[in-house]
Amino acid sequence: MAHKSLNDLSVIPETINFATQSDKRIMVADFDDIDVYHPALIRKILDMAPHAKAARLPIPGACGVKIYDLDQWGCAEADFIYQRVFGIVSQMFDLPQTVVDLSWASVYQRRDYCMPHSHVRSKIAIVYLLDEGDPVDRKKDRFGGRLCFVDPRIPASCPEGDGIMTRPLFPKMKAGSMIVFPSDFIHWVPPYLGKKPRISLSWDISDVILPGAPTKDFARL
Numbered sequence: 001m002a003h004k005s006l007n008d009l010s011v012i013p014e015t016i017n018f019a020t021q022s023d024k025r026i027m028v029a030d031f032d033d034i035d036v037y038h039p040a041l042i043r044k045i046l047d048m049a050p051h052a053k054a055a056r057l058p059i060p061g062a063c064g065v066k067i068y069d070l071d072q073w074g075c076a077e078a079d080f081i082y083q084r085v086f087g088i089v090s091q092m093f094d095l096p097q098t099v100v101d102l103s104w105a106s107v108y109q110r111r112d113y114c115m116p117h118s119h120v121r122s123k124i125a126i127v128y129l130l131d132e133g134d135p136v137d138r139k140k141d142r143f144g145g146r147l148c149f150v151d152p153r154i155p156a157s158c159p160e161g162d163g164i165m166t167r168p169l170f171p172k173m174k175a176g177s178m179i180v181f182p183s184d185f186i187h188w189v190p191p192y193l194g195k196k197p198r199i200s201l202s203w204d205i206s207d208v209i210l211p212g213a214p215t216k217d218f219a220r221l
């Protein structure tokens, strides 16, 4: 059945098929109602991006432009996806409470990338791929703009021996894919080489309200 407006949608769909991606702690689900909220959400983000105060980074281009706090944007589509993530995480994990430590959009322009890092304040990380950007010929550019794990705690990444990371893990994702993983898993994004912006949404989830400013974590990148 075709969905026409946000009011037609369930915040949490009746069936969500999370599939593990080489490691049971990394799960991906694809959503099929994205036509209802992606276009307006992408427009909103691209409108805000030129005015966003990007994290101060020592290397121009690293991690793209970030726009924080989806729930403060005054955007119904952002509120919808925020509530969806909150509800799904609350269902999936037996946390004393579900606390969004930080949420943000990342807008990658051509040649933007993100260095290997982890999110050590929180427990659960969510990345939602809103727009893959330009279609990429994967024969010419196999890895550009793809979220990648490089963590020696992932057995599938260490076929040569425990803790010897030789095989980066690239989860299968497309527009409308949501990935859930432990926040401290080391991940990065190789340079995106398309022209149209690539946009992802992220959440750091904790089970307690954490002191201090979460964005300080990014300032160290």
Ligand SMILES: [Fe+2]
Binding pocket: 117, 118, 119, 187
């Ligand atoms: Fe990250």
